[in-house]
Amino acid sequence: xxxxxxxxxxxxxxxxxxxxxxxxxxxxxxxxxxxxxxxxxxxxxxxxxxxxxxxxxxxxxxxxxxxxxxxxxxxxxxxxxxxxxxxxxxxxxxxxxxxxxxxxxxxxxxxxxxxxxxxxxxxxxxxxxxxxxxxxxxxxxxxxxxxxxxxxxxxxxxxxxxxxxxxxxxxxxxxxxxxxxxxxxxxxxxxxxxxxxxxxxxxxxxxxxxxxxxxxxxxxxxxxxxxxxxxxxxxxxxxxxxxxxxxxxxxxxxxxxxxxxxxxxxxxxxxxxxxxxxxxxxxxxxxxxxxxxxxxxxxxxxxxxxxxxxxxxxxxxxxxxxxxxxxxxxxxxxxxxxxxxxxxxxxxxxxxxxxxxxxxxxxxxxxxxxxxxxxxxxxxxxxxxxxxxxxxxxxxxxxxxxxxxxxxx
Amino acid sequence: xxxxxxxxxxxxxxxxxxxxxxxxxxxxxxxxxxxxxxxxxxxxxxxxxxxxxxxxxxxxxxxxxxxxxxxxxxxxxxxxxxxxxxxxxxxxxxxxxxxxxxxxxxxxxxxxxxxxxxxxxxxxxxxxxxxxxxxxxxxxxxxxxxxxxxxxxxxxxxxxxxxxxxx
Numbered sequence: 001x002x003x004x005x006x007x008x009x010x011x012x013x014x015x016x017x018x019x020x021x022x023x024x025x026x027x028x029x030x031x032x033x034x035x036x037x038x039x040x041x042x043x044x045x046x047x048x049x050x051x052x053x054x055x056x057x058x059x060x061x062x063x064x065x066x067x068x069x070x071x072x073x074x075x076x077x078x079x080x081x082x083x084x085x086x087x088x089x090x091x092x093x094x095x096x097x098x099x100x101x102x103x104x105x106x107x108x109x110x111x112x113x114x115x116x117x118x119x120x121x122x123x124x125x126x127x128x129x130x131x132x133x134x135x136x137x138x139x140x141x142x143x144x145x146x147x148x149x150x151x152x153x154x155x156x157x158x159x160x161x162x163x164x165x166x167x168x169x170x171x172x173x174x175x176x177x178x179x180x181x182x183x184x185x186x187x188x189x190x191x192x193x194x195x196x197x198x199x200x201x202x203x204x205x206x207x208x209x210x211x212x213x214x215x216x217x218x219x220x221x222x223x224x225x226x227x228x229x230x231x232x233x234x235x236x237x238x239x240x241x242x243x244x245x246x247x248x249x250x251x252x253x254x255x256x257x258x259x260x261x262x263x264x265x266x267x268x269x270x271x272x273x274x275x276x277x278x279x280x281x282x283x284x285x286x287x288x289x290x291x292x293x294x295x296x297x298x299x300x301x302x303x304x305x306x307x308x309x310x311x312x313x314x315x316x317x318x319x320x321x322x323x324x325x326x327x328x329x330x331x332x333x334x335x336x337x338x339x340x341x342x343x344x345x346x347x348x349x350x351x352x353x354x355x356x357x358x359x360x361x362x363x364x365x366x367x368x369x370x371x372x373x374x375x376x377x378x379x380x381x382x383x384x385x386x387x388x389x390x391x392x393x394x395x396x397x398x399x400x401x402x403x404x405x406x407x408x409x
Numbered sequence: 410x411x412x413x414x415x416x417x418x419x420x421x422x423x424x425x426x427x428x429x430x431x432x433x434x435x436x437x438x439x440x441x442x443x444x445x446x447x448x449x450x451x452x453x454x455x456x457x458x459x460x461x462x463x464x465x466x467x468x469x470x471x472x473x474x475x476x477x478x479x480x481x482x483x484x485x486x487x488x489x490x491x492x493x494x495x496x497x498x499x500x501x502x503x504x505x506x507x508x509x510x511x512x513x514x515x516x517x518x519x520x521x522x523x524x525x526x527x528x529x530x531x532x533x534x535x536x537x538x539x540x541x542x543x544x545x546x547x548x549x550x551x552x553x554x555x556x557x558x559x560x561x562x563x564x565x566x567x568x569x570x571x572x573x574x575x576x
Contacts, residue, residue, distance in 0.1 A: 053522075053544060053545065054543075054544055054545040054546065057545045057546065059554070061530075061555065062554065062555060062561055063561065065561065066560075066561045097436060098436075222518075224464065224465055224491075225517060225518045225519065226518045226519050227465070227466060227467075227517070227518070227519025238491070240491055245491075245494045246494070340435050340436070341435050341436075341440075342435065342436050343436075343438060343468070343487060343496070343498070345467075352467070354467060354468055354487075356468060356470065356485070356487070358472060366472075367472045367473075369468065369470045371467060371468045371487075375522060375523075375526075376519050376522065376523070378522070379518065379519065379521050379522045380518070408545060
């Protein structure tokens with residue numbers, strides 16, 4: 001720009017000093033949801049960014065104050081809709097902690113299969129979209145068929161695909177069918193080869209590396225101070241993982257490593273997510289092996305024995321008066337929940353997803369707060385893209401895996 | 410031997426005496442209440458102390474208790490020591506007439522959005538916050554919707570019997 005200044009006589013307030021204001025979003029195709037960022041640009045360089053949230057506010061926490069526990073599960077689906085089973089399980093685990101329900105081992109392992117599938121489906125979307133934002137569309141199409149397969153497994157287990165509402169307090173609605181296990185086997189057999197090819201396509205790709213290395217970096221101290229968790233924190237070099245630090249749902253029985261990056265840039269975040277998919281695959285393999293080891297009556301266990309909170313079976317509800325009454329009582333929240341306050345968190349696909357539940361002994365929570373990882377990351381976004389190029393801002397956003405539903409509960 | 414709740418409690422009592430009250434351990438998490446103008450000092454002590462090292466702010470939000478006269482709003486901090494993997498919960502009670510609490514943004518960048526959210530929903534006024542404006546609701550709103558005086562449904566409705574519907 002200074003070159004132009006040398007050749008052309010510019011008026012006062014010259015082009016060198018002028019900046020442009022650009023409204024990136026809301027609902028810009030490159031921003032993956034409802035995000036508004038008002039950027040101050042010098043050419044293509046970002047001098048300053050102001051981000052806004054609050055375009056899809058649905059008042060989840062207020063809604064939750066009027067609902068019995070079961071009716072809150074569909075609300076959690078809509079937080080991070082790329083991996084809704086994780087949110088559901090997180091909520092059920094919170095309820096179980098409050099109610100003191102102890103789940104059998106087989107239920108824990110089945111839950112782990114579902115949770116890790118959800119993590120894979122979230123990461124594969126995120127990573128393939130990072131690819132799309134750098135201009136490579138084929139990786140996205142290639143991986144998408146496996147998200148479809150994962151959704152088919154959900155469908156087999158609970159009947160729905162995106163907002164799954166999967167599981168119940170104490171376990172699952174019904175046992176996994178043979179078809180579900182067949183589909184899982186198919187996934188475990190086919191996905192590793194595809195993931196390997198995806199990695200071949202990107203990991204050492206010159207264009208991809210030049211677009212992502214050094215783009216949107218964050219140091220470990222800054223990441224911790226900004227409240228980062230999940231893959232974004234681990235890419236910066238901190239090996240904090242809720243699954244390891246505060247094991248829930250029998251994660252302590254499994255053998256896996258937590259991938260850690262060094263620089264916290266987009267490339268590191270991409271690699272950490274890829275490696276996490278491999279780890280998830282290994283966890284699913286181990287869990288599936290453990291599930292198959294159960295014999296006899298134990299192999300049929302799919303829920304905890306807690307009739308006060310676990311819904312009766314649907315076929316009993318339709319045929320037996322007693323079951324119908326219990327179903328009604330639980331669904332309508334006739335059963336009081338014990339007073340107390342509980343904080344419980346799970347390792348969501350993009351960070352620590354926490355539930356802070358205060359109960360005063362009534363039918364509904366007195367106060368429920370979701371700790372949504374995306375809401376907390378998004379504060380760092382202006383700092384991450386400052387002094388970078390406009391095109392880097394797009395990749396930074398997609399590699400942070402910002403989900404609008406979680407940003408703005 | 411790692412950091413236990415007893416060690417944290419004794420260190421805090423040594424430093425702040427009886428200004429910290431309501432010690433509890435619901436579901437294993439140490440919970441205590443500080444006087445409202447002490448919150449930043451307690452947070453700073455928990456952050457700086459070489460043994461305590463509570464340097465990660467997990468969560469920050471408020472709860473409204475309309476029945477507690479003079480201290481209707483509770484601001485709740487969840488802190489995490491990532492080295493020893495211990496969590497604590499700090500509560501600060503303020504009155505709804507003058508809901509002034511010191512902002513933790515100087516200590517934790519992550520407090521910025523969370524305090525704005527808390528202000529937006531409960532009207533807690535965080536003193537020293539760099540940009541305390543509405544974050545999720547519209548700017549023109551002159552009330553704070555998460556307080557208990559704003560129930561979710563229209564209270565004049567008569568077609569629904571609350572006793573029948575679990576409300």
